[in-house]
Amino acid sequence: MVDDDVREPESWPIARWLAGVAGLTAVGSLAGVSVARSLARRASVDDPYAGEDFELLHDDRSVVVTTDDGVPLAxxxxxxxxxxxxVVFAHGFCLRMAAFHFQRARLAEQWGPQVRMVFYDQRGHGLSGDASPDTFTVAQLGRDLESVLAVLAPRGPVVLVGHSMGGMTVLAHARQFPQRYPTRIVGAALISSAAEGVSRSPLGEILRNPALEAARFAVRYAPGLVHRGRGVARSIIGPVLRAASYGDESISPSVVAFSEKMMHDTPVHTLVGFLHALEVHDETEGLMALAKIPTLIACGDRDLLTPLEYSQEMALALPKSELVIAEGAGHLVQLEQPELIDDALVRLVERATPSKLVALTRRLKERARNHG
Known part of the structure; x- marks a missing residue:
């Protein structure tokens, strides 16, 4: 029996954190080998995006939206x-709004004045404010999306686009605000996502490792230790994310560097905090609301984080869905095969919007082809 007055020695949190590091290193090293090999091959690839300005979104109009619990969203x-x-875009885990760079660049030109695009950084990511680890849940992300819609799109039709955790955000919004479908939300895209926990993916193997609890403990009770050990934490989980990002070794080195910088810039406690949310979330109920509207389900067939079967299952549950499979692509399919995703989003808007917008969008496409 332990005396209630006995307290854990101050060194215990450190011991737990180091135990987590030791346990997870073995898991992460497997992905690290894959990354090293891929990067070696990519080094000799011609880079079509050398010199690309991946910060295009920074020049767009800026707004700050405050969530229901007071977190400022960029x-x-x-x-x-x-x-x-x-059209509102919600990005994925350990990324930021710039993950939709290619969609912003092409679709703004193609849709012209007929469509306004809205992008935002999820809580704890990018330029948005930090929050308590207790709020790092998919359900809260759905409420954050509602806050963005209330300020940026209080009226008129809306199409939602979510990648990875952003797709889970859309599902969480649909579950909690079903009355918005189809009266306000007229279309939705779920890209490289899942309706429930990712326990069946390689990421799930990491989430089941008991040593990960040490990292979660440090996030809650020893944040200073997490900050000092950030390099170690990234060496554990980072290789897994990088290995799963792209399926084709010929991907542009500039695109790879861009996505890795987004991951590296994500605070460690955000990374660890949301890992648990990815494991336990269940937003399958949101599919009932999405079944009322045209949807796009897209995924790379080499996606290790949200494997193809997750997208196939969602597509089967959505009678108005189009399933797009990107051959040879990994988890960051919108960066790896942007034209495929852009074309699919154009089709989604055509299916989801009034006939006059459809007609204009088609004329814009024809004009682009004639001038190509």
Whole structure:
């Protein structure tokens, strides 16, 4: 029996953290080998995006939206405020709004004044504010999305686009605000995502490792220790994310460097905190609301984090869905095969919007082809 007055020695949190590091290193090293080999091959690849300005979104109109629990979210928008349609993008785990760089670059030109695009950084990511680890849940992300919609799109039709954890955000919003579908939300895209916990993916193997609890303990009770050990933490989980990002070794080195910088810039406690959310979330109920509207389900067939079967299962549950499979692509399919995803988003908007917008979008496509 332990006396209630006995306290854990101050060194215990350190011991737990180091135990977590030791346990997870073995898991992460397997992915690290794959990354090292891939990067070696990529070094000789011609880089079509050398010199690309991946910070294009920083020049767009800036807005700060405060969530229901007081967290400031960084938001960017492009296109006329009174455009007939608003498309809102929610990014994934350990990324930021710039993960939709190629969609912002092409679709703004293609849709022109007919569509306003809204991008934002999820809580704890990018330029958005930090929050308590207790709020790092998929359900809260769904409420954050509602806060963005209330400020940026209080009226008019909206199409939601979510990648990875952003797709889970869309599902969480649909579950909690089903009355918005289809009266306000007229279309949705779930890219490289899952309706429930990712326990069946390689990421799930890491989440089941008991040593990960040490990292979670440090996040809650020894944040200073987490900060000092950030290099070690990234060496554990980082290789897994990088190995799963791309399926084709010929991917642009500049794109690889861009995505890895986003991951590296994500605070460690955000990374560890949301890992648990990815493990336990269940937003399958949100599929009922999405079944009422046209949807796009997209995934790379080499995605290790949200394998193809997750997308296939969601597509089967959504009668108005289009399933797009990117051959040879990994988890960051919107960066790896942007044209495939952009084309699919154009089709989604055509299916989800009034006929006059559809007609104009088609004319814009024809004009682009004629000038190509």
């Amino acid at each position: 938001v960017r928008e492009c296109g006329p405020p009174d455009a007939p349609l608003t």
